[in-house]
Every structure is written in structure tokens, then in C-alpha cells.
Amino acid sequence: MEIHKTTWPMRILVFVLFAYLLAPVLLVFPLSFSGDQVLRFPPTFWSTRWYEALFANSQMLKAFWTSLSLAAIVTALSIVIAVPAAYVMTRLKFLGRDLLFNLFTAPLLLPTIVLGLAILIVFASFGLLATMQGLVFAHLVVTLPYALRVLAVSLSTQDRACEEAARTLGAKPLTVFFRVTVPMLTPGIVAAAALCFLVSFDEVVITLFLTGPRISTLPVELYNYVYNQADPLVAAASALLILLTLGVIMVVERAMGLGKAFVK
């Protein structure tokens, strides 16, 4: 095993690269406690003024609640729609099943800038621009492929014999589904829900095309804010967002192990 001992130059290199990878994420925490009026690092003095400013910013707060409710609705709908779909895709054999699966996950392959424009043009004629319904629908286009994929993997690795055992024990198909299949799928559902929530909550490119003065999400508001001025307010918002993300990751880690959920 001596061969595998990582040498010190390698360790230092990896440390430096990790520092590069994590720098922007880590930086926002000290920056959010800056007392300066402008973006400056390191800050000349510390304060919580930007958190106060953030919570006094009604536009940001409104956008946060919009994002939160949007992500919640999208997550719930994604699960409700994707669980039966994934079930059919993994339990029934039918002609064109693989083709259909590829079609349903294809929106992931399309760059969001293209998908955003494409949806903008269609939604404009449906009158769905800058509406909650429009945002929910557009986000579902992106979250459903994730949900379908995670759930299909979970379902296809499930021991089918458990369902068969339940049937031989006298359970009707619907009972088998709700008392055996779905409970066994719980880790997969948690992972899919977390993924959908994060994707929806963080989605910015497609949402940029579909929001307006009437309705806006937090990432879009942050984008607009950064585009127009540079001060530590966004650092405060970012720090809170990162903590929220970590919270969601921890839920997934508890439920099924992060590796299983994302590395696949």
C-alpha cells in the first residue's frame, strides 16, 4: 500500500484546488458580516447591517416567499406525477418504453437558455408570462426529469419479490402499491423531492425569461441586484441560501446517503 501514499506536493495541490473550488461559497459568510457600504474584502469593520437591510427589503422578502412556495408546489407536483410514471416505466414492459423514457428526461439535455427562450415564446401566446401557474409549469419541465430518473433507479433496484410476496399474502394491486412499493421507495422519494426542491428554488435562467415586475423569484431578484449594484446585501442572502441548501443535503444524507442520491 506504500505506493498509494499520497505525496506532500500532491496534497498541497489538492488543497489549493479545493480552496479554489470553495472560495466563492466560503467567502460570502465573512462578507455578509461586512460593515462597509461597498463590496470590499476583507471588510474594514464587521456588522450585521446587511442582514438587517436584507430583512427590510420587501422586494427580496416577497421574492423569497414566492421562491419558497414555488419550490414547494413544484416539488409536491413532481413527486405526485413522477412516482406513478416511474412505476409504469419500471414495472410494465411495453413497446417504445426506452424511447419514452429518453423523451421524458430529454429536457435535461437542452441548455436552459434555449429552453427558457422556447418556453417564453409559447407561454407568451398562452398568457402564462409572469404568472405563478406559468412558473410552476416551466419548473416542472425541468424537475420532472430529475424526479423520474431518481425514482426509476430506486424502483428498478427494489426487490420485486417483495411486491410478489405481498400479492401472494392476499394484497390487491393497489394495496401492494401503497403498503409495499411506496414505503420501500421512501428514500428515493426523499432524494427526488430534495433534488426537485433545490433545482426549482435555484432555477434562474428559465425563470428570468418568465418573470416580470408582477412576480419574481429570489434567484432572479438576486441576479438583478448583482447586475445593477455590488454591495454585501447579496452576501447575506447567499449565506442564508447556502445554509438552506446544506439543510436539504443533510435531509437527503439521512434518508439514503448522498453518494447514492447524486453521484449516480
Next chain:
Amino acid sequence: MPVSSAPEEHLRLQNIGVSFGNVNVIPSLDLSVRKGEMVAFLGPSGCGKTTTLRIIAGLNTPSRGHIVVGGRDITRLPIHDRDIGMVFQSYALFPHMNVSRNVQFGLQMRNVSGREAEERAGRALEMVQLSHLAHRKPKELSGGQQQRVALARALVIQPSILLLDEPLSNLDAKLRDEMRVQIRALQQESGITAVFVTHDQVEALSMCDRVVVMRNGHVEQFGTPTEVYERPATAFVANFVGRTNKLKGKIGSDGVLSAAGQQLHSATTVAPGAVEVLVRPHRIHLQGQAGDTREADNKVKGTVSGLTFVGDLVQYGVRVGDDEIVVEEATRRERRPVGVGDSVVLGWSAEDTLVYPGGGQ
């Protein structure tokens, strides 16, 4: 359609067939299992034994034929109405329920009240000596314990038939021996009719009342373990159940059997032509051993080409012409030592000379 049923018959497969497209996986299967009997489906993988079991359970649909249980045709009955207990190869315990809930599941499906279900599950777990683990989750149990839970879960609903799909294949050798005895004891205690699928002849012969040897979707032989072992119906059965020596031979138009370069006697009669002669290794003796008084209908000269000492047995390889015959003898102290290169005479009785038509591939 009128359904005939012998008085003691409990399960009947009538002309069961399975086809996928043009492929006849199971051409036509007829079988009758008596009440309280334990029957093994024995055969190599792909012989159709698991498919047949799943057809009885309702998990597979036959292309044709009928399944009759206790005089009732259940061919078209949905799985959940069949009243069948099944133990799966992977045990298929519900991972999200504890042991007790697993066992109660079938009772709940039968609308047994909570209290009674709990009591009956408790008794079932007692029966498999797992009462102390009732509140564990399946993944916290060993393989043998999981297997016993699966058994309790299948038996607690008092099904009309118990089906077991390779239930011992995931256990290590020692545990397998224990579970063989335990499953058999439970089956006999409850008097339930059981069908057992296995590719392991020891399981089939030691546990079951009767054995169905299957190949390519056909029943090669259906008989008691002794019958299957002592009087194999076909060369395939003789080869598959127990070890055996195989010699090419032929029967002349005069009805005389010749193999290994000489005339042999056999109790079986077969039409003239090419034949396969089978003799089990432990039915052959080395003639002329001190104290060996056994008579032999067939005597064949050969040279010892190999010798393996396996504890209570000695295994000789004996070259006879172009054939190599394996002989097994019990170890005896007074035995005259036989070494490689020695000339010996092999002897066995006509009864132990099994003859089957065919070239013997």
C-alpha cells in the same frame, strides 16, 4: 369444464403449457400432488421448475391448461384470492416493517382483527423460535433468521398450499442442513401440502415425499426419492440424481447387452440398438478382496489409474478399455492394499446395471 379429482389429491396441474411467441418453454405438464405431501421440483436451471411454481402462485400466467386446488379450478383466480403461502429465494421480507408486522401482513389482508393478528403472528414466530426478535427490522437479522420469518409469514395465513422457491440457496452449508430439518418438521407438523423448487438433489431427496425431476419443461420422472434414485426412468435422471458411471454399449438383435468390451447382464430390457449403460460408483466392488463374499453378475477386468482417499470412502479410477470407471468403496482396515497400476476385477449385480436407449450424449 368438468374437473375430476382423486380423493386424496390436493393440487392438480392439468396440461399446463407456457409459450413465449413460438417457443414452448413448457409444452404440456400434468401433475398431481396429494394432500399433506411435500413435493420437490428438481432440475437444472431453465428446466421450468420455477416457472411452474410461479404459475401455481399466480405470479405467471400459463398459456394453456388448468390448475386445480382442492377440486376448485383456480387458473383464472387473481393472486390475492388464491390462498397460497410462498417463501421466496430472497425471502422478500418487507424492509420497512418489523418482523411481527411482516408476519401480520397476510392476516391484515384477510381482515383479521389487530389483536388476533398479533396473537397469531406471535404463535407463528414461536413456532420458528423467533419470538425474541419480533420487533427487529429484517435487515438486522441473519440469513437463517430471515428465512424463518419468511416461513412464519407464509404459514401464519394457513394457506392451502405452501410454495418454496429455492429457499435454502442463500444460506451457508451448515445452516442449510439445519433449515432442511426444520422446514420439513414444520411442514409435517402443520400437515400442509408443499411444493419445493430446488436444483440441489440432496435437498430434494432428503426433504420431500416425492420428487419431480424436470428438464426442458418436461417431467422426466415423478416418484419417491428412492424410486428416483434406484430406478431412474431416464438416463438424464440417473445422471442428474446421484453420481454415475456412463458406458456406451449396444444390444444386439439377439437381445444380448455388450459394453466395456464384453457381455453384461442387466435387469432392464431395452430394444436392440445403441444404449447407454449406467452404474453407480458405490454399487461396484473390487472383486477378490479379503472377506468380500459379494457375488457379482457382471465382472470386468481393469487397471487402477487413480486413487483418492476421502475419509470414510476410497475412490478408485479404473481404466477398462477406453472407459474410465469410478468405484467407491467403504474404507476397511483389513483391506488388501490396491495401488495405481494394479489389475483388478470389478463386479456388480445385474440389478444395478441401468440400461437406456440412445447413444448417450
Next chain:
Amino acid sequence: MSAAATLPRQWRNGELAVMLLLPIALINAIGFILPVLNLARYSFNKSRIGGGIENVFTWDNWAGLLSDPFYLELVFNSVWISLAITLTTLVVSYPIALYLHRSTGSWRTFLTVLVISPLLTSAVVRTYGWIAILVDDGPVVSAIKAVGLPAPSLMFNIKGVFIGLTEILMPYMILALMAGFGRLDPRVEEAARTLGATPSRTFLKVILPLTLPGIALGCLLCFVLAVSSFITPKLMGGGRVFLLATEIYDQAIVTLNWPLASTLSILVLIVFGAALWAYSAVLRRLD
């Protein structure tokens, strides 16, 4: 008779399956297929000044695009910069991926979480972090000034976009590389070393060839993401960096020239197709 008896049940199953697939199919059709087909149609439609289209077939968008030096340069720049970013990302990600592949237990889990967490953090947040690091009087520029070198300008030009985007794409590259490292058995390395290969030769002759499929996958992924990246160039380029993705947005939202935006989008998809083709060609060579 037996076939007829099973028919109704299967038919009901089919009907149920269709019902269960209907919602996802509808969303896919209305939110994906229809918009993309519509996009392709728009690239052959005429635009009206100030928005709206005329529903007539025309090659004008494509002809205009391909004859305008500004757009030709835009496409060329986008592809070129994306390729450079992809290669840089590969170089800075490879050591991390290799280190992760060799580490074990909870240390590995911890590092994997570190790699994935940025992925789950909004691109806006990470770009903002880079702005804070790279602004004119930020830590990096100050440090360079402190050692007496001339202060570089890292913001509102392609340099900043390059640095930021490379970091943003790193997690994708690392995960793709690690997936490819699955076939890298440590014993193979050990065998090479016991056969007398030096560490650097072991790397070039054994490790690198075995990890080429992972490298190809990571590069495809990062190139595709770089070409279509929008947030980072927009925020860090300060309106002075013109790339395909930013131009699509500007044409769609600022100029309201939807046919041109659509044409550029289809162009992006064509670049994607080319990348995918190159990827499968590389994979075929590797086999």
C-alpha cells in the same frame, strides 16, 4: 377461450398505464416538444420591429447570421472560449478526482459533500462570490499589487468570466471523472510500479489511458455547459463579453427579435450536436 378471459384485465392495465403517464406526457409535450419545434419554426420566420413575427417562411435569419462578421466572431469566440475553459477545468479537476478516488471512508464522504455542495449552490451566489474576490480592490488584485506587480483588471472582461466559469464547472468535471475512475483498479497501478515504472510513467502509461473515457465524458459535459452558460458571463462580463448565450438573452428580452434569438438557439443546438459527435468519435477510438 383462455386468451379471451385474460384480455379484459390486460386492457384495463394498459388503460391505467396511459392514465398514469398522461400528466408527465402532457407537460413534456407542452413544455418541451412544442416549444422546441416552435423555436425551430421561428428561426425561419420574419421579425417585426419592436417584437412580434410575420408568419412567412424566410431564410433571412440564417443568411443574415452567417454573413454578419459580428455573429461569426461570436460563434467562433464562444466555441473557442468554451473549449479553453473545458481544458482548464479538466486540469484543475483531475487531481481532486484522483485524490477522491483514492481516499476512503468518512474522509471520502466529507470531500464528496464538499465537491457536491457548490453544485447545489445557485450560480448567482457563486458568481457573486467571484465578483467579490476579483473586483478591482478585492483580495486577489490587492495581493498582486502587494508583491509589486502591475494590477490586472479581472472584472468585466473575459478573464473574470474564465476564472469564475472554470470554478463553476469543476464539480461536474470531478463527478464525471470519478464515474470514469470506477475502472481504475489500484492493483493495476501497483502492478505497473512493481514492474519498474516510475510514478510519472505509471501515470502516463497506465492511469491516464484508463481514465480517458471519464475525461471524455467530463469534457463533453463541461463544454456543453460552458457554451450555454449565461449567468456568469452576463454578471462578470459587465456587458462587454459577448457570447452565444448572452446574445440569445439580449435578442429575446432587450431587442425582442425572437426569430434571431431562435436562430441563435438552434445554432447552439447545432454546436451541441457537433460536440456530441466528437465525443462519440473519441469513444469509438478508445474502444
